[in-house]
Amino acid sequence: MISKCNRPTRRNLRIPKQLLIADSTKITVGMGRLPWAPLKGERAGIKLHGSLVADEGCLHQVTETTGNCPDLLSCEDIRGKHFILVADRAYGKHKLFDDYLEQKQQFVIRLRDNTHFHEPIPRKRKREFAGSIEQDFTCQLGTKATLSQHRFRIVKLTDPDGNPVILATNLHKPSAEAIAEMYKKRWQIEVFFRWIKQHLNVPTLFGTTPNAVFGQLYTALLVYVILKFLFDQGNALVHQSAKLTFAEFDRLFSLNNLPTEWTVYLTSKFTLP
Incomplete structure (x- = not known):
């Protein structure tokens, strides 16, 4: 029923968008094997960039690059404005947040620990923070040279080891605790990439040309999609x-x-x- 609701109805019922988790994984080998994909030193490598619909474990978009390509350059290819984008620090560029706001792309993205907050204003709360949440405020991001045009919401918390985690978002209705829970869903794509590497033998590249290497990656993804389809269908029956x-x-x-x-x-x- 939810999937058949039109967008105004979804807004009135406050049905949240699904989470879309974006990340990449790198596969490295010696320079002699992939001279067309050099990395630092005597290494070469390629990257697989992907986005996963949280909870369902379904692939949304996938693209491939050489290993020295920043994740941020591939973000446009794997995100979707009908989802809430959840990503790590590699995708946290302040100027890009302004574009997301104008494009109506909702997001929860981790910031670097040294991010500068311009004119922070605490958000009002009726209750004390729960769990590891420490702060919830709005501000502009960056220094004078890189200052964002708009104000964004910042949620500060700590991970189980006590390390700081700083999240930026353009979501205002969910609680700080809900924002933190959204970010915790990011582990699913880590598990996905680990599964791909461990079970489908991806780190062992069978060819050296771009077609051979990327063909092997997409074959591995097809195997995952087929297994996931069989699992979802079978578990329902x-x-x-x-x-x-x-x-x-x-x-x-x-x-x-x-x-x-x-x-x-x-x-x-x-x-x-």
């Missing part, structure tokens, strides 16, 4: 007692040791009439 996590499904599938109900589902899925 099997009995509650047979439901699995994606990690469990992947492990048992590779061992050819899925529960009987899953085996029946997969057999019927791929049996020709």
